[in-house]
Amino acid sequence: MNKGKTTGRRGRPRAFNLDEALDKALLVFWQKGYEGASLDDLTRAMGINRPSLYAAFGNKESLFRKALDRYERGPSSFAREALKEPTARGVVELLLQEAIKMHTDPQTPPGCLMVQAALVSGEGADTIRQELNARRAADELGLRRRLIRAKAEGDLPHNANPADLARYVVTIMRGMAVQAASGASRNELRRVAHMALRAWPE
């Protein structure tokens, strides 16, 4: 079957690409949530069978964490990238704009994996729920630190409160994720972002 090429590895070669399969799994988790995604759903979407999944990614929880890492490095990478903008206002504008793009990208399920994968859960998914809580909190912390720096740089007025501002912006983003999951359009969310920025400290 192998037409002369060599893989450099012993044993039967893997018949699928790890990252492509992980991307498919990510889409399933994104659409159905952690508990709602069954192993049948996952293997069907990934185009592989169960033993291959377990050999390559471990159990369901381990697969989900790998998908989550890939989410943060892929579709959600804007959340880190936006912090590099030169001004606080620029950071937040880009954050909202890119979040809206992601939430309404027709190539991926609506909404945000980190919000909808396990906002609540039964006992079986409790550790996943906590992991998502922690990652969302880390996002907020990253923005808060960026805004603290901005204030120190004189990029925010003296009466501005970086913690409050970061919490406000993140709350808007979470709300947009819910609205997107409910079917809100890109334009509708853009108008929300525009409204939200009216609260910007001057």
Place this chain on the structure above:
Amino acid sequence: MNKGKTTGRRGRPRAFNLDEALDKALLVFWQKGYEGASLDDLTRAMGINRPSLYAAFGNKESLFRKALDRYERGPSSFAREALKEPTARGVVELLLQEAIKMHTDPQTPPGCLMVQAALVSGEGADTIRQELNARRAADELGLRRRLIRAKAEGDLPHNANPADLARYVVTIMRGMAVQAASGASRNELRRVAHMALRAWPE
């Protein structure tokens, strides 16, 4: 066992109170979501056994809808009540204030049932997910109509857009629900509401 009282109904009398049991079921759905709440969880919390639950409330989906109705008439009744405030600004202030109270009430699970019960789901809960989407949309529509009326009454400036404003306020509330489910405190959410109101059209 019956000490001389009569129920007026034939057959063995029900040994539990319908509304009290429904309240307990509501709390379980609120905390674990629709799919995450098992019938064992529900019957244990309600203090009844399965056949009693099925006789009184129908199946799991029917029980959930009854719990949802009770949620809207109880903990979430502020959403309709607030629309009665005399001014648009008063409506929104009360809406945010009462939402925060509910999201962080120590007597009930954090967050909002309508957001976290089934933001996404497997195939089995698809109708529930859609029902929640529809009810959330109805909430937004109610606020939009109230703000349209406010504008007609001269209670909002001519450049204000009721649809945009309603969508913005609802997005904030959804975001607060996510933040509350993640452990945000009442004070933190109050500060978010304060920030949010800075965007109010003048």
Place this chain on the structure above:
DNA sequence: GATATATTATACTGCGCAGTACAATATGCC
């Protein structure tokens, strides 16, 4: 007291779930 009726308690059913045993297969190495 006898009967009809409604609720309760226990135990069951069938199914979908996550995870796995096992044999077949495809490669590298010698």
Place this chain on the structure above:
DNA sequence: GGCATATTGTACTGCGCAGTATAATATATC
């Protein structure tokens, strides 16, 4: 070619799930 090794395909396991059959029990009606 022959062996070691890794992946694949099929079929299985045990468990938790929603829903139910059945019998016992507590009431109203006669």
